[in-house]
Structure formats: structure tokens, C-alpha cells
Amino acid sequence: MAADDSQYGAIDIRVWDGVSDRGNCTVRWRGDRIEDVVPGGDERSPELSLIPGLVDTHVHLVGRANAVGNPRGDDTSVWPMLTTREEHVLHAAANAQRAMRHGVTTMRDLAADEVQVALSRVFDSSVLTGPRVRASGPVGMTAGHHDLFVPPAHPLRGPTADSPDECRKLVRTWAQKGLTGIKIFTSGGVLSARDNVHWRNHTEAEVEATVDEAHALGMRVAAHAHTPAGIQKALDAGVDSIEHATEMTEEQAEAIAAAGIAIGPTLLINDIIAGGRAPVGEESRAKAMRLVPSRDAGFRWAAKAGVRFVLATDASGYFLAFGDQMAETVRMAEVLELDAENALRAATATAGASLGLTDLAGRVTAGSYADFVVLEGRPWERIDELSTDRIRAVVCRGTVVAGELPVP
Ligand SMILES: [Zn+2]
Structure with a gap:
């Protein structure tokens, strides 16, 4: 209807x-x-x-829509390489609708391309019933976190950017295609194969060019960063949010609080990977196990220092279901020692404002x-x-x- x-x-x-x-x-x-x-x-x-519909600032809609509770079959990285774009679109629509039925009415996809733009438009125009989808396109280097989700020999690769000018061009390309934000990577990742969370991703000049160009085109920049060096690079370049921020130092937390940068802590997914509660490669599990133990104390300290945490699940339908957003919010209250009202704000009004949707998403007013x-x-x-x-x-x-x- x-x-x-x-x-x-x-x-x-x-x-x-x-x-x-x-x-x-x-x-x-x-x-x-x-x-x-x-x-x-x-x-x-x-x-x-x-209460307002929840706002999840970090999802990946392209994932096998029937994977949770059905762990046999291809995982979150392999499935997209074995299926067609047409199939991706249909599963992504099902994932978005499932999240909506579980109370998440706005979501930002942080590995978006034309698929998420198409979904956003068909939902906005009521061609299909669906939530509000924001689409952020990745700008990442060759051999960076995003690039290594696809094995080197696989022919179907997304674009990469390896100089300040290439970064600017890729930002402009995403803007041309209708994306509303940019995702960058300033450290390696947990699930990407053959990289290391401590690898440098991008030079300062590349990150600065990306952020400058995105802001010039009215796009918010979310930075994937686990390590202190990666977090610092994102902070220095003036990004709008930092995803994961697992090894944030106390000094960085103070600077992040002062700058009003949002942090998406993605707690449950790292708990699940580190705890071996979902089938995952030994390499990824070892990376998560190195990152998680020190995380909780650091996040608690950061929350007390005034860092603005927002709901961010990293859900792709594989480790986390579309529908686990309420559970992630409860976990945020536990780990960050937020009272109930502040945890709920982090999943509603604060998350909406962090996407530039102040008093629109995550509010009932x-x-x-x-x-x-x-x-x-x-x-x-x-x-x-x-x-x-x-x-x-x-x-x-x-x-x-x-x-x-x-x-x-
Ligand atoms: Zn992610």
C-alpha cells in the first residue's frame, strides 16, 4: 500500500x-x-x-537473505561472488524489509553502489514497501580492506582508488550515481582475507582528498578503522563517523567527543566472530580475538568522556540477522554502561542526527x-x-x- x-x-x-x-x-x-x-x-x-523506528547506521544489505539459522551454504563474503547482481537486488530488498518489520525504519548501507540506490528509490516512491535506505559508496585502495573481500584472482572487482586524484574521481562517480555518502578505510579489517588490521590503508593525502571532495558534494564520510593509527588518520581528515574504533585511545576519545564525531561500535558482530559462534575462517577469528578483549574498557571510558555512540550493527544477514538491532542496542547499554534512555537515544535520535536526518529519523515529533x-x-x-x-x-x-x- x-x-x-x-x-x-x-x-x-x-x-x-x-x-x-x-x-x-x-x-x-x-x-x-x-x-x-x-x-x-x-x-x-x-x-x-x-517509540521512533530504529536507525541502523551500518548495514550491508547485499547478503543471502535466508542465511541466519541456516548456516550451511555460502558465507557473507563468498555468496555475493557466486550469485548475479539480479539476485543480490532481490535478497537486499528482502533484508531491508525484514529489518523494517523488526522495527528498523532507517538504515545506511556502507558498501553501497547502484543496487542500494535503486532500492532507496523504489522504497521512497512506494513501488515496493520498504524502509529508508541511505547509500554510502566505498572509496578504498588496491589491497585495502574493501578490495580484499574479493580474492585477487576473481574477475568481478569493485573500483579502487590509488592516488588523491583517483579518490576524488571515485567520490564524484558515486555522487553521479546517486549515492548520498562515502565509506573509507583507514585500517585493515577482520573479515577481509589476507590483509591485516594493522596495515596502513591509504596515505594522508588520499584520505584528505576523499573527505574534502565528499564534503564539497554534500556527502558524509564514514571511516572504517580499528587501530589507533587508522583512527587518528580519520580524525585528522575530519570524517563524520568512525566505524568499529576498536582500539581507540583515551586521547582520541577526548578529541572525538570534542569534534562530535559519531562512533558505530559494532559490538555483537565482533563478539560473535571472536567467540566462534558462527562459522568463520581461523584468520578472521584470530583477528577479532586480538581486538575484542581491550575493547569494552576503552569504550566504557569513551562513553563517559562524552563520545557519541550510535547504533551500528554491520548486519549482512549472516553473522547478524536483519532484526538483531534491538539486541545490539541492549548490548550497547551493557558494554558502554549507558542507562536505558541513553542507549535508546543512541539507536534513534542520535543515530538519525549522525546521518544528517536531525528531527526526521529516530524522532516522533x-x-x-x-x-x-x-x-x-x-x-x-x-x-x-x-x-x-x-x-x-x-x-x-x-x-x-x-x-x-x-x-x-
Ligand atoms: Zn561493515
Whole structure:
């Protein structure tokens, strides 16, 4: 069903609006926007509350859509190389819709290309029912983290960039194709084959050229970085967010907090890989096991220093399901020692703002997206109540996409 301006809805319910508890309110929406949130109204279903749809700032929609719970078969790196682009698109659409039904109504794909742009457009125009998809295109060097997801002998390779000018050209190419952000890599990675998390990825000049060009074209830059050297390079170049940031030092945490740069901590995926809880190569597991032990204490310190953490799962449907975002948020509360309300903000208003969607995504307020979840409990008071088992209904773009709204 398409969301159009003639569609109108209203609900009387307890509201947490992405920032704070508003008490009982009447929430009214028209088309895909919230019209107003008016305090008062009857408390018809006191066990229920309404929160904004979650915002996951780090996903990879191209992954086998039936992989979780079905671990036999090709993994997250191999499957895309054995299947066609046409098949990728269909699985990516299924993954996005699955996340939406589990309460995630905005997501940013950090390895995007024309596939995610196409999905974003068909969802935005209601050709298919789907969440809001932001697409960030990778700018990475030959032998860098992104490049080594594809084995050297495989013929189907994404573009790489190996000089400041090539970096600028690749940013411009992604802008031309309709992508809205850029992903860079300033350290090696865990899952990519044959690289090392401590390898230098890019020179300073390449990173600076990429960030400068992206910002000139209105695109936000997310940097993949695990190591202190990689984090520093991203920080010095003025990126907008750092993904993983596993070995962030105390000095860097202070600088990141002062600059207001968002950190996507991707906790569960690294826990799963380090713990051997999903089939993964020994090389990847060894890399994660080296990174994870020192991570939690460093992140806790950073959170207390004022670093802005945001929901970022790195879900591809293989290690993490599209639908594990609520579990990741609960894990953020544990590891970062955030209270329930701050953990929920990290998954809603703060995450939306980090994507440049301030007061649109992750909020329920006049003028914001009509994207929200009705669930049993008060997750801003007790974070364990943020659970997909408790979802009664999900509304995306003003339309019920899962469950049913309570009968007035
Ligand atoms: Zn990722």
C-alpha cells in the first residue's frame, strides 16, 4: 500500500519521542510525516508504548537473505561472488524489509553502489514497501580492506582508488550515481582475507582528498578503522563517523567527543566472530580475538568522556540477522554502561542526527518521519524491554508494515 498525503492515522498512547518520555499523547500522522504529538489523550492500553523506528547506521544489505539459522551454504563474503547482481537486488530488498518489520525504519548501507540506490528509490516512491535506505559508496585502495573481500584472482572487482586524484574521481562517480555518502578505510579489517588490521590503508593525502571532495558534494564520510593509527588518520581528515574504533585511545576519545564525531561500535558482530559462534575462517577469528578483549574498557571510558555512540550493527544477514538491532542496542547499554534512555537515544535520535536526518529519523515529533514502533513495555526505563518479541506493530512511512495497531 502506498503512503500518500490522503492517508491519515492517529493513536492515543504513551510516547517516548527519541529524546524523552512525553507521557500519554495523541500522535497524528498524514502521509509519511508526523503531523503532531499532543499531550493528553486516554490511556487505553497502559501496557503499550510508542517509540521512533530504529536507525541502523551500518548495514550491508547485499547478503543471502535466508542465511541466519541456516548456516550451511555460502558465507557473507563468498555468496555475493557466486550469485548475479539480479539476485543480490532481490535478497537486499528482502533484508531491508525484514529489518523494517523488526522495527528498523532507517538504515545506511556502507558498501553501497547502484543496487542500494535503486532500492532507496523504489522504497521512497512506494513501488515496493520498504524502509529508508541511505547509500554510502566505498572509496578504498588496491589491497585495502574493501578490495580484499574479493580474492585477487576473481574477475568481478569493485573500483579502487590509488592516488588523491583517483579518490576524488571515485567520490564524484558515486555522487553521479546517486549515492548520498562515502565509506573509507583507514585500517585493515577482520573479515577481509589476507590483509591485516594493522596495515596502513591509504596515505594522508588520499584520505584528505576523499573527505574534502565528499564534503564539497554534500556527502558524509564514514571511516572504517580499528587501530589507533587508522583512527587518528580519520580524525585528522575530519570524517563524520568512525566505524568499529576498536582500539581507540583515551586521547582520541577526548578529541572525538570534542569534534562530535559519531562512533558505530559494532559490538555483537565482533563478539560473535571472536567467540566462534558462527562459522568463520581461523584468520578472521584470530583477528577479532586480538581486538575484542581491550575493547569494552576503552569504550566504557569513551562513553563517559562524552563520545557519541550510535547504533551500528554491520548486519549482512549472516553473522547478524536483519532484526538483531534491538539486541545490539541492549548490548550497547551493557558494554558502554549507558542507562536505558541513553542507549535508546543512541539507536534513534542520535543515530538519525549522525546521518544528517536531525528531527526526521529516530524522532516522533511534528514534521518527523511517520516511522514508529508500538511495543509492550517502557524500554527507556528498562532496556531489556527493547525486544522484537514485544513488538505489537511497526509503522513505516505512515503505513502499518508489521503487526496491528491497538484498536482505539
Ligand atoms: Zn561493515
